[in-house]
Amino acid sequence: MENLKEKKRPLIILTGPTAVGKTALSIGLAKAVGGEIISADSMQVYKGMDIGTAKITPEEMDGVPHYLVDELEPWEEFNVVVFQRLCKKYMEQIYAKGKIPIIVGGTGFYIQSVLYDIDFTENEADTSYRQMLEQKAEDEGAEVLHQELAEVDPESAEQIHPNNVKKVIRALEYYHQTGQKISEHNETQRQKESPYDFIYYVLSLSREILYDRINKRVDLMRQEGLEAEVKRLEERGCTREMVSMQGLGYKEILDAFTGKCTMDEAFDKIKLETRHFAKRQFTWFRRERTVTWLDKEQYDGEDTLLAHCVEEIRERFQI
RNA sequence: GGCGCAGUAGCCAAGUGGUAAGGCAAUGGUCUGCAACACCAGUAUGCGCCGGUUCAAAUCCGGCCUGCGCCU
Numbered sequence: 001m002e003n004l005k006e007k008k009r010p011l012i013i014l015t016g017p018t019a020v021g022k023t024a025l026s027i028g029l030a031k032a033v034g035g036e037i038i039s040a041d042s043m044q045v046y047k048g049m050d051i052g053t054a055k056i057t058p059e060e061m062d063g064v065p066h067y068l069v070d071e072l073e074p075w076e077e078f079n080v081v082v083f084q085r086l087c088k089k090y091m092e093q094i095y096a097k098g099k100i101p102i103i104v105g106g107t108g109f110y111i112q113s114v115l116y117d118i119d120f121t122e123n124e125a126d127t128s129y130r131q132m133l134e135q136k137a138e139d140e141g142a143e144v145l146h147q148e149l150a151e152v153d154p155e156s157a158e159q160i161h162p163n164n165v166k167k168v169i170r171a172l173e174y175y176h177q178t179g180q181k182i183s184e185h186n187e188t189q190r191q192k193e194s195p196y197d198f199i200y201y202v203l204s205l206s207r208e209i210l211y212d213r214i215n216k217r218v219d220l221m222r223q224e225g226l227e228a229e230v231k232r233l234e235e236r237g238c239t240r241e242m243v244s245m246q247g248l249g250y251k252e253i254l255d256a257f258t259g260k261c262t263m264d265e266a267f268d269k270i271k272l273e274t275r276h277f278a279k280r281q282f283t284w285f286r287r288e289r290t291v292t293w294l295d296k297e298q299y300d301g302e303d304t305l306l307a308h309c310v311e312e313i314r315e316r317f318q319i
Numbered sequence: 320g321g322c323g324c325a326g327u328a329g330c331c332a333a334g335u336g337g338u339a340a341g342g343c344a345a346u347g348g349u350c351u352g353c354a355a356c357a358c359c360a361g362u363a364u365g366c367g368c369c370g371g372u373u374c375a376a377a378u379c380c381g382g383c384c385u386g387c388g389c390c391u
Contacts, residue, residue: 018355041355042353042354042355042356043355052355053355077353078353079352079353079354080351080352080353080354081352082352084352106355107354107355108350108354109350109351109354109356110354112351113351113352116351118351119351120351120352159349159350160349160350160358161349161358161359163357163358163359164349164350164357164358164359165357165358166353166356166357166358167349167350167357167358170351170352170353173352174352182351185351186350186351189351190351243353243356246353246355246356247355248355249355250355251355272344273355274355277355279345279346279347280348280350280354280355281355283347283348283349283350284349284350284354286348287348287349287350
């Protein structure tokens with residue numbers, strides 16, 4: 001057992017709510033410990049979406065290799081499964097170079113998928129059943145689908161609220177494709193131990209300061225031309241239905257373009273929804289097992305914080 | 320100074336005698352193929368203040384305070 005543990009490879013995770021300052025810390029960290037960065041961010045993968053995602057610039061990267069930033073076109077689909085596959089691939093490349101992968105980003109679910117190597121493989125692209133269910137939900141109501149789920153997988157039905165149509169459909173789809181209950185599958189996945197020797201940092205700030213930073217950051221995005229950025233994407237054929245255009249800051253401005261609201265309202269909404277997002281991220285990280293909280297206010301400046309992390313990492317991984 | 324209207328949670332707001340709707344915000348939570356998604360749960364022993372009528376008052380009566388409008 002002890003032997004097996006020795007074999008686990010090192011992995012550093014740096015996450016935290018949006019606008020907390022992950023990017024700034026990540027570069028110093030990568031340089032100090034010999035790491036390369038893989039972004040765990042559902043929106044920064046997209047090319048042409050720079051301002052609204054507060055994407056790191058090539059200059060800011062300062063020579064540190066980054067993966068999963070600017071890799072997909074906005075009309076391509078990105079989701080956990082794709083993320084997991086690519087992330088694992090890049091991790092292998094990084095290990096092969098004798099470096100340590102550092103996963104940086106705020107999408108908790110993506111991090112979890114790699115950290116615990118969650119098993120998603122069970123079907124191929126056939127979406128007809130799902131589409132049928134979506135149609136059914138629309139025609140007959142969410143309750144009906146939930147009833148169906150209750151018949152095949154009562155545990156899931158109990159856990160998933162009837163109004164949460166997306167999750168109900170996924171559970172039904174899973175059962176349809178595998179003949180097994182997703183509640184059981186989830187339970188076994190939850191028992192998994194991470195195949196990595198990891199340090200999971202969650203950078204945090206008090207709500208008050210963070211919300212203030214979010215508001216200011218959105219104001220800055222507006223100044224830097226977020227509106228023009230969205231316009232460009234729209235001209236290239238991006239629509240609200242695309243995964244990329246569901247990102248914060250994109251869907252709202254698209255709405256303003258179609259006259260659903262004024263531009264001022266759109267920006268206010270972006271601020272509000274970004275704050276909501278940050279709150280959800282806190283909820284996620286709070287219940288995540290084995291995380292190391294890094295409260296920025298407890299440290300005397302970024303350098304001190306960085307030094308603390310570097311020391312901890314070196315000791316832990318013996319480098 | 321006089322007359323009129325208004326005063327319900329952080330904000331908007333329903334309620335005209337029977338024991339405080341709703342929305343937003345704030346907060347907490349769920350999440351295992353759309354996750355920057357989707358979804359859920361609370362939040363006024365209290366209706367500007369004081370007193371009165373009544374079995375019962377946010378609702379009626381009186382006074383006061385504050386805001387707005389009009390008049391002098």
